[in-house]
Amino acid sequence: MQKHQMLIGGQWRDPAGGQWFASENPFTGQAWAEVPRGGAEDVDRAVKAAWDAFRGPWRALSASARGAVLRRFGDLVAENADRLAELESRDNGKLITEMRGQLRYIPQWFYYFGGLADKIEGRVIPIDKPGVFNFTREEPLGVVAAITPWNSPLMLATWKLAPALAAGNTVVWKPSEFSSVSAFAFGELFEQAGFPPGVVNIVTGFGSEIGEALVTHPKVAKVAFTGGDATGQHVYELAARGIKKVTLELGGKSANVVFDDADIDNAVKGAVSGIFAATGQTCIAGSRLLVQRTIHDRFMDKLLTLARTARMGDPLDDATQVGPITTRPQYDKVLGYIEIAKGEGAQCVLGGAAATRRECGEGWFVEPTIFTGVTPAMRIAQEEVFGPVLSVIAFDTDDEAVEIANDTLFGLAAGVWTTSIKRALRMSERLEAGTVWINTYRAVSYMSPFGGYKRSGLGRESGLTAIRDYLQEKSVWIDTNDDVPNPFVMR
Numbered sequence: 001m002q003k004h005q006m007l008i009g010g011q012w013r014d015p016a017g018g019q020w021f022a023s024e025n026p027f028t029g030q031a032w033a034e035v036p037r038g039g040a041e042d043v044d045r046a047v048k049a050a051w052d053a054f055r056g057p058w059r060a061l062s063a064s065a066r067g068a069v070l071r072r073f074g075d076l077v078a079e080n081a082d083r084l085a086e087l088e089s090r091d092n093g094k095l096i097t098e099m100r101g102q103l104r105y106i107p108q109w110f111y112y113f114g115g116l117a118d119k120i121e122g123r124v125i126p127i128d129k130p131g132v133f134n135f136t137r138e139e140p141l142g143v144v145a146a147i148t149p150w151n152s153p154l155m156l157a158t159w160k161l162a163p164a165l166a167a168g169n170t171v172v173w174k175p176s177e178f179s180s181v182s183a184f185a186f187g188e189l190f191e192q193a194g195f196p197p198g199v200v201n202i203v204t205g206f207g208s209e210i211g212e213a214l215v216t217h218p219k220v221a222k223v224a225f226t227g228g229d230a231t232g233q234h235v236y237e238l239a240a241r242g243i244k245k246v247t248l249e250l251g252g253k254s255a256n257v258v259f260d261d262a263d264i265d266n267a268v269k270g271a272v273s274g275i276f277a278a279t280g281q282t283c284i285a286g287s288r289l290l291v292q293r294t295i296h297d298r299f300m301d302k303l304l305t306l307a308r309t310a311r312m313g314d315p316l317d318d319a320t321q322v323g324p325i326t327t328r329p330q331y332d333k334v335l336g337y338i339e340i341a342k343g344e345g346a347q348c349v350l351g352g353a354a355a356t357r358r359e360c361g362e363g364w365f366v367e368p369t370i371f372t373g374v375t376p377a378m379r380i381a382q383e384e385v386f387g388p389v390l391s392v393i394a395f396d397t398d399d400e401a402v403e404i405a406n407d408t409l410f411g412l413a414a415g416v417w418t419t420s421i422k423r424a425l426r427m428s429e430r431l432e433a434g435t436v437w438i439n440t441y442r443a444v445s446y447m448s449p450f451g452g453y454k455r456s457g458l459g460r461e462s463g464l465t466a467i468r469d470y471l472q473e474k475s476v477w478i479d480t481n482d483d484v485p486n487p488f489v490m491r
Contacts, residue, residue, distance in 0.1 A: 003034040004180070006042060006204055007187040009049030010197020015205070016041040023181055026093030026324040027314055027363040033091070035180045038205035040213040043172070046201040047217045050143040050170040053198030058170055059140075061196075063118035070114030070166060073193035074107035077186075081106075084154060084185055089315045092150050092179040093324040093363070094278060096316045102155045109158045109446045109462070113166035116467055120167065129491060131481035137474040140168030141245060142221035144470065145214045147235070149227045150176035150326050151281045154186055159450070159461040160224040160247070161200065167470035169222075172201045174214055178327045180204045207231070215239055222246065222470065226283075228384070229410070229455050236458075247459035247469050249283065249451060251384040252412030254433065255405035256286030256441065259398075260294045262417035263439070268302045270417060270441045271390070276310055276368050277442060279323050280388040281330070283456075284413040286441055288381055290401055293394045300349070300372065300392065307350055310368050313359035324363035325387060331364035334387030338369055341380035346371035346391070376404050384410070398423065406432045411453030415441045434460075 003020060005012040015036040022031035036042075058066070077084070085099035122136040146160040153175055164171055175183040183202050190200045203210055215223050215238045222245040225235045232250040239246050256274045258267045274286025291299050315323035325331040331354075338352055351367030366387055374381050374391040381391045395401045405414060414433040418424055428436045434452045437443060444450060449460040459469050485491065 001032060001034050004036060004184045004204075006036045006038060006046070007184070007190075007200070007202040008042065008046045009052075009201065010191065013042075013045075015039065016045070021177070023091060023178070024328075025090055026326050027316075027361060029362040029364065033181045035177065036204050038203045038210045040210070042203050042205070043210055043213040043217060046172045046203045047143055047214070047219050049198035050172050050201055051219045053196055054140070054142055054170040057196035058199045059168065063120065063168070066168065067114040067117030067166065069194050070110045070117065070162065073189060073195070074110030074114065076189040076193055077103065077110065078107045080185070080189065084182055086316065087182040087185055088153060088179070091181045092153065092326045093315050094152070094281075094326075095320055095323050097318055098278060102152060106155060106158050109162040112446045113162040113467065116163075116464075117166040117168075120467070120471065122473075127477075131479060132491075133478040133480060135476050137476060138471045139474055141470060141472055142169060143219055144169045144171050145217075145220045145223045146171050146173045147211060147214070147223065147225045147227070148173070148175050150179040151278065151283075153179045154182050156226045156249075157183070157186070159226075159249075159466070162446075163461075163466040164222075164224065164470045165199070167467050169470055170199045170201075172203060172214060172220070174203050174205075174211060177204065177206050211235075212238060215244075216242060218242065220244060225249070232457065245469070247451075247461065248457040249459075249461060250412075250455060250457040251386075251410055252283045252285065252452065252456050253288060253382065253384055253408045253410040254284055254286050254413040254415070255288045255290050255408075255431070256415040257290040257401050257405060257417065257427065258292065258295070258299060259401075259416075259418040259420075259423060260292040261419050261423075263419065264295065264299060264302060266439065267417035268299065268306055270415060270439070271303055272306055272310075274415060274441045275390045276307065276322055276388050279325060279366075281326060281386055282442070284435070284442060285386070286413075286415050287385060287390060288405075288408075289390055289392045290395050290404055291392060292401075293396050296394050304350055304370065307368055307370060312355055312357055312365055312367075314361070322365075322368055322388060324360070324365050326364075328364055330386060331366065334366050334385055334389060337380060337383070337385045337387070337389060338366075341371050341374075341378065341389070341391070344378045344380065345373070346378060346380055347373040351388070376407050382408060398426070402427070402430045406430075409455040412456035413437070
């Protein structure tokens with residue numbers, strides 16, 4: 001097994017505590033890499049390196065020069081996309097076909113935000129006070145802590161790194177302890193692209209040992225976190241102690257709503273994409289399928305027919321459509337929720353157990369699972385499972401669909417399947433979700449903002465909106481009057 005090091009201040013370093021831990025391949029269930037087990041001392045070194053880079057070489061570069069470095073990095077990612085995709089797939093079990101797609105698309109974020117780097121502009125304000133000139137400056141925050149999950153490590157890191165760096169900040173990145181290996185390969189590319197030492201630092205380890213130290217470090221100005229809502233709440237509370245800015249992209253329990261005027265064949269594909277693609281391990285998973293009662297039975301027949309064809313197996317095989325659960329704890333959690341659903345009275349019409357197919361080997365596989373007869377109050381319809389488990393809920397009217405869809409603590413995404421433009425527009429307005437897809441699902445772009453309502457998070461990633469979350473506005477006043485007025489009176 002390859003033993004990795006952390007990237008701190010432009011140097012690859014062993015953890016201060018001299019400890020490593022094993023990263024396991026979800027398909028084989030075997031350890032395949034050794035990851036540094038960092039601690040508070042490593043965090044302090046990384047943050048100080050980032051702080052020095054922020055005050056020194058990175059700040060000294062013009063905005064245009066920073067943008068050029070970002071674009072060079074995008075080129076390097078494009079050149080290494082297939083290699084990075086294979087590392088991701090081995091480390092987290094996601095399909096190689098999806099990982100290739102993500103890695104080949106990731107450069108666009110660095111091109112887009114690299115292009116924005118020298119287009120950050122302030123304003124001249126026609127202030128209401130004679131003889132006074134007022135303008136604003138948009139300035140970077142400082143050191144940003146980026147904390148990313150295990151399901152799409154490099155994609156979700158990119159959503160934070162690209163705008164943060166374009167805005168002029170420096171970064172300390174903590175990937176998930178379950179999928180850190182691809183981060184080290186990414187780190188090598190930062191060096192090659194010409195980023196000054198310390199602009200991007202990578203520290204690895206467990207949340208309780210390194211994550212909290214990073215969030216609470218006094219020189220960290222902002223925390224950008226993607227993960228579960230409970231952990232996100234804890235991160236938010238810790239950041240609040242230091243009055244730090246935060247971006248939180250948290251969990252979801254997204255409703256995928258199918259009306260009786262929809263193109264049923266396309267809607268069936270959208271339902272499958274929403275829950276079984278990525279093995280359901282995505283925050284935007286359409287885990288609640290709402291089907292209008294007039295087409296419920298016909299729709300379910302088609303859905304089950306398609307879902308039964310899903311090919312499970314080695315995620316590095318291009319023919320595989322459903323891979324393993326990424327971690328053993330998550331595998332146990334998914335199976336636990338299946339038993340909870342059965343106990344609540346939901347009817348399991350597909351799957352409902354661990355996969356024991358020969359092609360699944362020793363990996364952590366769960367059969368694609370569908371429950372019907374689900375009511376909105378059931379735990380399976382309210383809590384994020386993060387696995388290939390679909391809850392089907394019947395509804396009668398548009399109002400009932402909206403009521404069921406919004407009856408959750410989450411509000412990350414939603415899907416609507418209809419051929420009526422009026423219905424599509426009404427639903428896009430009424431659904432409480434940061435993203436609403438009409439007649440599609442799981443579409444994202446570097447140009448469009450992404451984030452949640454309610455307990456699904458704060459702030460937005462991607463698009464023009466994202467870069468503003470990594471800037472702070474300063475107001476500058478210049479008095480051009482010859483005489484200073486009464487100093488005891490506010491101007």
